[in-house]
Amino acid sequence: METLSFLFVPLSLLATAVMAASAAIQAHRVHMDPFGATVLAIATSMGGGTLRDLFLGLTPVFWITDTRYLAVAVPIALISFGLATRMSSGNGRRLKVLMQLDAIGLALFTLTGVQVALDVGISPILAIVIGCVTGTAGGMIRDLLCNMTPSLLKEDLYATLSLLGGAVYLAMLTYLGEALAAGLGFATILIARLLVLRIKPPRDSV
């Protein structure tokens, strides 16, 4: 993957961190202990990239060839779990923070998924699909393991925004260059998701 831009590793590590944090908060909401939270955070933050690598045939998968991902996910999970214990429950505040982190993770993982797919020579349309798989699978795994219906299946503007952000990134890549196109794709997904969360806040407030 030598042609991947200099942005790839920092964005992927940041995405790993926010998804690990979202999982740790979810774990706290469903009364897991710090160990369960760590396991959930690993599955959530590695899940999307792992499916991407498996589907594309890029094995061993990324977290085996680069241990920084696990090295980021584990401490972030423990710190976030600790912070979640300080948030009062019942007022939906934990859920709000969780969904905001999830939105950032969705945006970042979508872009890194598109980048990896392009890098192995996949057609643009499929690269957008792979971006969507990479962006949405982690949150889906988190919700499935916690016995909740994944946002992916409940909300119209979740997978759709991931596809849209991937398309924006791809369309702008040749005109604006890597960094600006990624910024625009990221902003598209994040702003749209935050608007959706503001207009139609998630009901469940465990």
Next chain:
Amino acid sequence: METLSFLFVPLSLLATAVMAASAAIQAHRVHMDPFGATVLAIATSMGGGTLRDLFLGLTPVFWITDTRYLAVAVPIALISFGLATRMSSGNGRRLKVLMQLDAIGLALFTLTGVQVALDVGISPILAIVIGCVTGTAGGMIRDLLCNMTPSLLKEDLYATLSLLGGAVYLAMLTYLGEALAAGLGFATILIARLLVLRIKPPRDSV
């Protein structure tokens, strides 16, 4: 996969279509919107073949190398979802149609799974097992994502019929040739499943 018969692609696309339709009806039954239905339809109709390809080491998986599968699944999902809204609920009719589509998908995906396994030089017994994985995994993923117990685990004559149909296909292959053997395997699974559904109709009538 050059030795795969001329029947492979049409049967696979048909299997994709019926499983996508079954997922869209299920999505309607559990009150998803059209977008959730599309995501569910993609996971359901690609799931079995994806596991088959991953287990056999055939990567990138089939829907990345051949975009026709996604091009079939998405519009079929939307059309089926639209048709499902016209069926009256509460009388078990949607569930009946769903189970009939599921039976056709089970039969078709089983055969294509056996074909792919034979094509990569797997022994006949294991080809039947791979056929069963390919045939049953899509419906299992659909039911898991909808928080329902998969038929695979509830019904004795589901995985068993898939194994039986795969065995019939394999046994007849040298005597009857590709097309007739596939027809016989298909008829075995489909007729037996429809009989089971008639004798012991699924209770749940959401």
Next chain:
Amino acid sequence: METLSFLFVPLSLLATAVMAASAAIQAHRVHMDPFGATVLAIATSMGGGTLRDLFLGLTPVFWITDTRYLAVAVPIALISFGLATRMSSGNGRRLKVLMQLDAIGLALFTLTGVQVALDVGISPILAIVIGCVTGTAGGMIRDLLCNMTPSLLKEDLYATLSLLGGAVYLAMLTYLGEALAAGLGFATILIARLLVLRIKPPRDSV
């Protein structure tokens, strides 16, 4: 995998048998029939090793290249299901036996996972992680398919003990040799798990 020790296949087959038995008992607890129990046993006993092989890129996965695993899992599942029907329900005895088999499977699969990872040249730290994935995934799949919260997520001393046992095995490998190190790693996980189960017995007694 020529350098894998002579212990690998017997330990793996034993692990397959105990996990298949644990799944068959679980299937009986949630009122499945023998066929559902067999499917669940296959998914449970092959699940950990399959994820290990997929993540490492070792395809076709192990149960395709060596049919002895399926040949062990299926009859053991049927026999265990038969024995489970003779245990009285409601007193938590089935759950106790299930958890003890699960503890043995956790210990054995962890060690075989570490061995496979070392054999393909993975770093020691990651080999311990792969051992943990191999050891815990089967039970997680079993519990997810039965709509129960996996022990992995509920109990602090489950994944942690798997990591600990893998570390003990690895640390002792150069000093004590394969067999003794494996025995020590096995004993660490098993004794600790049995202690945990004694001190904090699982509540649910379906």
